[in-house]
Amino acid sequence: xxxxxxxxxxxxxxxxxxxxxxxxxxxxxxxxxxxxxxxxxxxxxxxxxxxxxxxxxxxxxxxxxxxxxxxxxxxxxxxxxxxxxxxxxxxxxxxxxxxxxxxxxxxxxxxxxxxxxxxxxxxxxxxxxxxxxxxxxxxxxxxxxxxxxxxxxxxxxxxxxxxxxxxxxxxxxxxxxxxxxxxxxxxxxxxxxxxxxxxxxxxxxxxxxxxxxxxxxxxxxxxxxxxxxxxxxxxxxxxxxxxxxxxxxxxxxxxxxxxxxxxxxxxxxxxxxxxxxxxxxxxxxxxxxxxxxxxxxxxxxxxxxxxxxxxxxxxxxxxxxxxxxx
Numbered sequence: 001x002x003x004x005x006x007x008x009x010x011x012x013x014x015x016x017x018x019x020x021x022x023x024x025x026x027x028x029x030x031x032x033x034x035x036x037x038x039x040x041x042x043x044x045x046x047x048x049x050x051x052x053x054x055x056x057x058x059x060x061x062x063x064x065x066x067x068x069x070x071x072x073x074x075x076x077x078x079x080x081x082x083x084x085x086x087x088x089x090x091x092x093x094x095x096x097x098x099x100x101x102x103x104x105x106x107x108x109x110x111x112x113x114x115x116x117x118x119x120x121x122x123x124x125x126x127x128x129x130x131x132x133x134x135x136x137x138x139x140x141x142x143x144x145x146x147x148x149x150x151x152x153x154x155x156x157x158x159x160x161x162x163x164x165x166x167x168x169x170x171x172x173x174x175x176x177x178x179x180x181x182x183x184x185x186x187x188x189x190x191x192x193x194x195x196x197x198x199x200x201x202x203x204x205x206x207x208x209x210x211x212x213x214x215x216x217x218x219x220x221x222x223x224x225x226x227x228x229x230x231x232x233x234x235x236x237x238x239x240x241x242x243x244x245x246x247x248x249x250x251x252x253x254x255x256x257x258x259x260x261x262x263x264x265x266x267x268x269x270x271x272x273x274x275x276x277x278x279x280x281x282x283x284x285x286x287x288x289x290x291x292x293x294x295x296x297x298x299x300x301x302x303x304x305x306x307x308x309x310x311x312x313x314x315x316x317x318x319x320x321x322x323x324x325x326x
Contacts, residue, residue, distance in 0.1 A: 028061065030148070031061045031144075031145075031148055031149075034144075034147070034148045035056055035059055035144060038144070038147070038157065038160060038161070039052050039053075039056070041161065042161055042164050045161065045165075047161075047164050047165060047168045048168055051164065051167050051168040052164055054167075054174050055140045055163075055164055055167050055174045056140070056144075057174070058138045058140050058141055058174050058175065058177075059138075059140050059141050059144040060138075060141050061141075061144075061145055061148070061149075062137070062141050062142060062145045062181075063145075064181070065137065065141075065142050065145045065146060065181045065182075066145060066146070066149055068181045068182075069146060069151060069181075069182070070151070077311075078287055078291075079286040079287045079291060079292060079311060079314070080287075080292075082311045082315065083311075083314070083315060083318060086126055086311075086312075086315035086319070087315050087318045087319050087322070091125055091129065091319065092319065092322040092323075094125065094129075094130055095118075095121050095122065095125050095130075095319055095322060095323055096322070096323055098121050098124070098125070098130050099117060099118060099121050099323050102117075102121075102214070102218065103117065105214070105215055105218065106120060106121070106218065109202070109218055109219050109222045110222075112219070112222070113219070113222035113223055113226045114226055114230065114232040115221075115222040115225055115226055115230050115232065116232065116233075116320075118320045118321075118323040118324065119225070119230075119236075119316070119320045120218055120221050120222050120225075121319075121320075121323065122316045122317075122319040122320035122323070123188075123221050123225065123303075123306070123316055124187060124188075124217070124218065124221055125319055126312065126315050126316050126319060127187070127188060127189040127221075128186070128187045128188070128189055130187075131187040131214070131217065134178065134179065134180075134185070134186055134187060134189070134211065135178055135179040135180035135181070135184065135185070135189075136178060137178065137179060137180060137181050138174075138177065138178060139163055139177045139178060139179045139183050139185055139192070140160070140163055140164075140167075140174060140177060142179070142180075142181055142182065142183050143156050143159050143160040143163055143183045143192070144160055146182070146183070147159075147160050156183070158193065159183050159191055159192045159193055160192075162191075162192035162193045162195070162196055163177065163183070163192040165192075165196060166192055166195055166196065170206075170207060171195075171199075171207045171208045171209060172207075172209065172211060176211065177211075178211070185210065185211070186210030186211045186217060187210055187211065187214070187217035187218075188210050188217055188220050188221050188224070190210060190220065190224070194224065195208070195210065195220075198220060198223050198224040198227060199216070199220045199223075200216060200219040200220045200223050201216060202215040202216050202218075202219035202220075203215045203216060208220070224306070225302060225303070225306060228302045228305040228306060229298070229301075229302045229305065230299060230302050231297075231298055231299055231302070234279060234297055234298065234299055235297060235299065235325065236296060236297060236299045236300045236303065236313070236316070236317035236320065237281065237284075237294050237295050237296030237297050237299075237300050237317060238269050238270070238271065238273070238275075238294070238295060238321075239269070239270045239271075239292055239293065239294055239295075240262075240267050240268060240269050240270060240283075240293050240294065240295045241267070241268050241269075241270055241293070242266070242267060242293050243265070243266030243267070243268075246265070246266065246267075248285060248289050250283065251282075251283040251284065251285050251293075252282065252283075252284070253282045253284060253296075253301060253304075254282075255282055255283070256280040256281065256282050257280060257281065257282075258279070258280055258281075259275035259279050259280070259281045259295070260275070262275065262281060262283065262295060263275055267283065267293075267295060269295070275295065279297050279298075280297070280298070281295045281296060281297055282295070282296055282300075283295055283296075284296050284300075284310055284314075286310045286311060286314060294310075294314060296313075296317075300313050300314075300317065303316050303317070
């Protein structure tokens with residue numbers, strides 16, 4: 001009797017076990033057909049077939065990438081929590097050391113692109129912890145997965161084609177093209193399209209290598225932020241104290257006032273340093289009423305064109321300030 005029951009259970013379980021396998025097989029077939037479409041499009045754009053075939057050898061479907069793309073954070077991090085990680089004491093120490101160690105190179109880059117060394121180092125530090133955290137996902141596989149089964153398939157398909165262009169130009173080998181789960185690459189964490197438009201071969205070796213070549217990576221950071229509208233010598237902003245009863249409706253990046261007018265309204269820097277009277281500034285409350293207040297200039301907006309996050313832009317500013325304001 002017991003053996004009969006076990007036999008029936010096995011018969012009933014077999015179709016249930018087969019469902020995920022069939023689903024995976026169908027997904028794999030669909031993914032393969034998708035890659036064939038992309039291959040045709042890439043060839044039509046002049047990318048060599050051999051490059052595509054080699055790259056697609058690393059283009060496995062990555063279910064974990066889709067999980068990360070669709071995952072909603074259970075805990076909304078506060079500004080203070082973000083800064084604790086992004087501008088930790090250790091990172092500030094590393095920033096100062098990297099500023100000194102790369103001073104000659106950073107000064108040349110400053111003369112070339114007009115971006116102060118401390119801001120190049122700060123962007124480098126916040127993006128990839130000075131090149132130590134660049135991501136462990138194969139970029140081609142991650143982008144192909146997101147283009148096939150993601151929320152923004154059209155966007156990621158374009159980035160996948162851009163990645164193939166990078167490989168075809170010989171800047172990096174497919175096996176070494178690693179990045180974040182969303183396809184951001186190298187010490188700058190550039191998306192492939194950003195790489196094509198702004199990455200720099202600063203050492204003149206014929207390759208734009210933002211993964212392994214520090215000169216290329218730092219110059220690429222400066223070139224990109226410069227093209228986004230960086231204003232040399234103007235800083236980014238500073239943390240301020242608001243007077244009691246201040247109308248916080250008069251905040252946000254949309255509202256710009258001369259710094260002197262903010263002073264007349266009782267807004268004061270926490271470090272007692274004078275505001276730049278000739279600059280227009282906006283008052284930003286990253287955590288809303290009751291949280292820290294930042295009076296920010298146009299360069300803050302420029303950093304937000306790099307990453308549309310007030311937290312990110314402020315972290316870059318704080319880290320830059322930890323290296324001095326000269």
